[in-house]
Amino acid sequence: MVFTATAPAAQPTFHRDITPILAAKCQTCHRPGEAAPMSFLTYTQTRPWAKAIREAVATNRMPPWHADNTVTHYSNDLSLTPAQRSLILAWVDAGAPEGNPAEAPKPKVFTDGWRISKPDAIFTLPESFPVPAKGTVEYQYFTVPTNFKEDRWVEMAEVRPSAREVVHHAIVSVRDESGFFGGQFLAGYAPGAAPQIWKPGVARLIPAGAQLIFQMHYTASGKSATDRTQVGLVFAKHPPRERAVALRAINSWFVIPPGAPSHKVEAAAQISEPLKLAAIRPHMHLRGKAFEVTARFPNGSSRSVLKVPRYDFHWQPYYYLETPLELPAGSRLECTAWFDNSPNNPRNPDATESVRWGEQSWEEMMIGWFDVLLPVHEPLRSATRR
Ligand code: HEC
Numbered sequence: 001m002v003f004t005a006t007a008p009a010a011q012p013t014f015h016r017d018i019t020p021i022l023a024a025k026c027q028t029c030h031r032p033g034e035a036a037p038m039s040f041l042t043y044t045q046t047r048p049w050a051k052a053i054r055e056a057v058a059t060n061r062m063p064p065w066h067a068d069n070t071v072t073h074y075s076n077d078l079s080l081t082p083a084q085r086s087l088i089l090a091w092v093d094a095g096a097p098e099g100n101p102a103e104a105p106k107p108k109v110f111t112d113g114w115r116i117s118k119p120d121a122i123f124t125l126p127e128s129f130p131v132p133a134k135g136t137v138e139y140q141y142f143t144v145p146t147n148f149k150e151d152r153w154v155e156m157a158e159v160r161p162s163a164r165e166v167v168h169h170a171i172v173s174v175r176d177e178s179g180f181f182g183g184q185f186l187a188g189y190a191p192g193a194a195p196q197i198w199k200p201g202v203a204r205l206i207p208a209g210a211q212l213i214f215q216m217h218y219t220a221s222g223k224s225a226t227d228r229t230q231v232g233l234v235f236a237k238h239p240p241r242e243r244a245v246a247l248r249a250i251n252s253w254f255v256i257p258p259g260a261p262s263h264k265v266e267a268a269a270q271i272s273e274p275l276k277l278a279a280i281r282p283h284m285h286l287r288g289k290a291f292e293v294t295a296r297f298p299n300g301s302s303r304s305v306l307k308v309p310r311y312d313f314h315w316q317p318y319y320y321l322e323t324p325l326e327l328p329a330g331s332r333l334e335c336t337a338w339f340d341n342s343p344n345n346p347r348n349p350d351a352t353e354s355v356r357w358g359e360q361s362w363e364e365m366m367i368g369w370f371d372v373l374l375p376v377h378e379p380l381r382s383a384t385r386r
Pocket of ligand 1: 025026027028029030035037052054056057061062063064078080
């Protein structure tokens with residue numbers, strides 16, 4: 001008979017202490033079919049990774065979260081609390097013990113194949129697109145009719161490539177029957193992106209008869225692949241109080257000199273009507289180094305709303321403000337981006353080039369994407385401002 005000493009209360013175990021953390025902060029990605037290459041759903045799956053988990057958590061590489069949390073609170077914050085972090089480290093240091101399965105919480109329920117709840121509607125590219133192993137692929141556009149007979153309010157939206165390794169980004173826009181503006185942004189995918197999930201009472205409008213336009217940017221990965229991206233939509237169960245609309249601040253007229261280690265580029269969106277700022281997503285390419293957003297109010301005061309001190313092209317989530325920020329008419333959302341075009345940037349495709357705006361990863365972009373909230377039937381008048 002084998003006697004094991006009763007573990008001291010301080011020694012964390014997988015089932016009692018670690019499973020709740022994995023469910024809250026890791027399993028959205030670390031389960032079958034999602035972005036991470038290994039699952040952390042069970043002890044058997046997780047145990048072989050214990051040392052790697054310690055390393056990734058100790059160096060803050062995992063969970064991926066790049067915003068400075070002292071600026072404000074974000075509702076989709078993935079980062080570990082100091083207590084969760086020390087529990088994980090102590091668990092690995094204790095030899096990653098399993099503990100008693102009876103002490104495990106009920107497993108978290110996920111939707112198979114999605115990070116949103118089970119979609120009410122799924123729209124798929126009309127055909128699979130073959131991405132060659134090498135070379136540059138122009139942007140591809142696909143139009144998919146919704147056949148909606150009435151207006152639909154969407155409270156969750158998720159764009160899912162079938163071949164993530166070749167999708168640089170996907171943007172799904174809504175074109176109403178008038179063809180107005182070529183489309184209102186609905187949802188997007190970029191590496192490390194999270195689905196769009198609004199709070200109850202907030203939704204995006206898809207008007208009756210609208211079409212969905214998929215803008216697909218494929219990049220060759222060295223292996224040929226075929227992709228058939230989908231978008232899944234969850235409809236609001238009740239009429240929303242507020243409408244989420246996308247707004248952008250763009251600067252497309254910059255030139256980053258060769259070798260510049262910290263080249264600054266600015267852009268702003270001018271707010272023309274009272275609205276609320278709900279979410280922010282910085283977008284730059286491989287030379288992107290840092291990104292900040294400040295809200296400037298008409299009375300001259302200002303408030304920082306996002307700081308991403310170490311931007312990473314491979315992680316481009318929306319940062320959802322825990323409490324949406326009221327912006328009176330006359331406010332501005334000011335974005336500052338820094339680019340590293342020096343040879344010290346290991347991702348830099350070429351430090352000897354002057355770099356301008358362009359669609360491909362070796363060119364650059366500077367966009368602050370916002371989601372703003374408006375009364376349900378107001379059109380958006382605010383716009384990007386030089
Ligand atoms: C938003 C998605 C996402 C979340 C949340 C996430 N991971 Fe990951 N993780 C990934 C992806 C994608 C990879 C593989 C690519 C990479 O390493 O960047 C990965 C890789 C890893 C690896 C492999 C070694 C390494 O460092 O690359 C470990 C260990 C790991 N994650 C641990 C965790 C732990 C522990 C958590 C939660 C505390 C977590 N991850 C949360 C997406 C995620």
